[in-house]
Amino acid sequence: xxxxxxxxxxxxxxxxxxxxxxxxxxxxxxxxxxxxxxxxxxxxxxxxxxxxxxxxxxxxxxxxxxxxxxxxxxxxxxxxxxxxxxxxxxxxxxxxxxxxxxx
Amino acid sequence: xxxxxxxxxxxxxxxxxxxxxxxxxxxxxxxxxxxxxxxxxxxxxxxxxxxxxxxxxxxxxxxxxxxxxxxxxxxxxxxxxxxxxxxxxxxxxxxxxxxxxxxxxxxxxxxxxxxxxxxxxxxxxxxxxxxxxxxxxxxxxxxxxxxxxxxxxxxxxxxxxxxxxxxxxxxxxxxxxxxxxxxxxxxxxxxxxxxxxxxxxxxxxxxxxxxxxxxxxxxxxxxxxxxxxxxxxxxxxxxxxxxxxxxxxxxxxxxxxxxxxxxxxxxxxxxxxxxxxxxxxxxxxxxxxxxxxxxxxxxxx
Numbered sequence: 001x002x003x004x005x006x007x008x009x010x011x012x013x014x015x016x017x018x019x020x021x022x023x024x025x026x027x028x029x030x031x032x033x034x035x036x037x038x039x040x041x042x043x044x045x046x047x048x049x050x051x052x053x054x055x056x057x058x059x060x061x062x063x064x065x066x067x068x069x070x071x072x073x074x075x076x077x078x079x080x081x082x083x084x085x086x087x088x089x090x091x092x093x094x095x096x097x098x099x100x101x102x103x
Numbered sequence: 104x105x106x107x108x109x110x111x112x113x114x115x116x117x118x119x120x121x122x123x124x125x126x127x128x129x130x131x132x133x134x135x136x137x138x139x140x141x142x143x144x145x146x147x148x149x150x151x152x153x154x155x156x157x158x159x160x161x162x163x164x165x166x167x168x169x170x171x172x173x174x175x176x177x178x179x180x181x182x183x184x185x186x187x188x189x190x191x192x193x194x195x196x197x198x199x200x201x202x203x204x205x206x207x208x209x210x211x212x213x214x215x216x217x218x219x220x221x222x223x224x225x226x227x228x229x230x231x232x233x234x235x236x237x238x239x240x241x242x243x244x245x246x247x248x249x250x251x252x253x254x255x256x257x258x259x260x261x262x263x264x265x266x267x268x269x270x271x272x273x274x275x276x277x278x279x280x281x282x283x284x285x286x287x288x289x290x291x292x293x294x295x296x297x298x299x300x301x302x303x304x305x306x307x308x309x310x311x312x313x314x315x316x317x318x319x320x321x322x323x324x325x326x327x328x329x330x331x332x333x334x335x336x337x338x339x340x341x342x343x344x345x346x347x348x349x350x351x352x353x354x355x356x357x358x359x360x361x362x363x364x365x366x367x368x369x370x371x372x373x374x375x376x377x378x379x380x381x382x383x384x385x386x387x388x389x390x391x392x393x394x395x396x397x398x399x400x401x402x403x404x
Contacts, residue, residue, distance in 0.1 A: 044177045
């Protein structure tokens with residue numbers, strides 16, 4: 001059985017932010033800070049590497065925003081396999097949490 | 104108003120990049136703003152009114168547009184890149200913002216990924232030069248000579264320095280990446296360049312002396328004929344291959360300028376392979392005595 005590796009915190013929050021809809025890098029960064037109450041930050045180097053790697057894995061896709069008045073901006077969108085990966089990670093985290101509560 | 108510029112020729116080892124960032128930040132505090140970063144040469148512009156924080160990234164960029172946008176949207180201004188893949192960024196410093204605002208790697212994984220990108224390349228070069236040093240060491244044991252010794256040492260130094268750099272770069276303790284003498288890289292490069300230059304000069308200065316001669320018979324015995332000569336440019340070990348066959352015993356001698364005997368062989372069938380001759384600078388003469396037909400084939404390297 002193929003077992004997926006635990007995700008890094010940054011990967012996890014990027015996928016989480018994209019679950020509600022496409023977003024650009026800055027939006028992901030802000031939303032991550034908000035969701036985590038400032039505990040998790042995603043700097044530019046980390047963001048570029050993580051999004052690049054997840055595009056390679058096929059978890060996210062790059063699309064161009066066609067909003068009028070806005071400078072052409074890159075948006076990231078979650079793919080089906082990205083959603084699966086996120087679900088898997090959430091159930092892994094839930095399991096771990098349940099296990100901890102049982103101890 | 105004319106702008107004031109300053110050049111810096113400081114070179115930092117890759118594994119001391121955190122030190123470089125720190126010193127760029129300090130320069131900015133003193134009013135010197137980096138306008139062009141480089142491995143050996145950086146250029147600063149005087150502007151005491153602003154202060155920046157700097158960051159460096161190391162990677163091969165696949166999508167420059169996406170890369171720059173990812174940095175721009177968090178307030179990072181791209182400065183320039185070096186030929187070997189280091190990228191410089193700056194952000195206007197605002198003391199009211201927390202320090203994390205000036206980080207570009209915010210998790211252990213991505214920082215490690217960056218370090219490992221450099222380590223992978225340096226590791227390959229370090230291992231290849233290490234293998235070259237080993238090959239030269241084996242050749243040194245079999246046939247020692249000065250150019251080989253120098254090449255072996257040059258490869259060994261390069262290999263040790265790079266592999267040690269990989270070790271520091273892999274270390275997650277940033278303190279280790281902040282210590283380094285500013286003379287290290289210039290001295291290291293000078294050693295590599297001088298070592299390689301010395302190897303080429305010494306290798307070029309070695310004789311390639313070859314002699315081949317045949318006769319089915321001789322009309323009268325030849326005694327100590329000054330057959331040929333060769334020049335040695337520096338003291339070292341040299342190696343002789345010799346094959347001399349004759350129906351009557353023949354003698355071959357090598358003498359130096361003062362007439363001292365370096366080598367003497369008498370036989371009807373003389374075979375020397377890689378015979379080591381310790382020679383100093385000067386001209387050497389080959390004397391040949393023969394009384395019958397012969398075949399001679401000799402080489403000195």
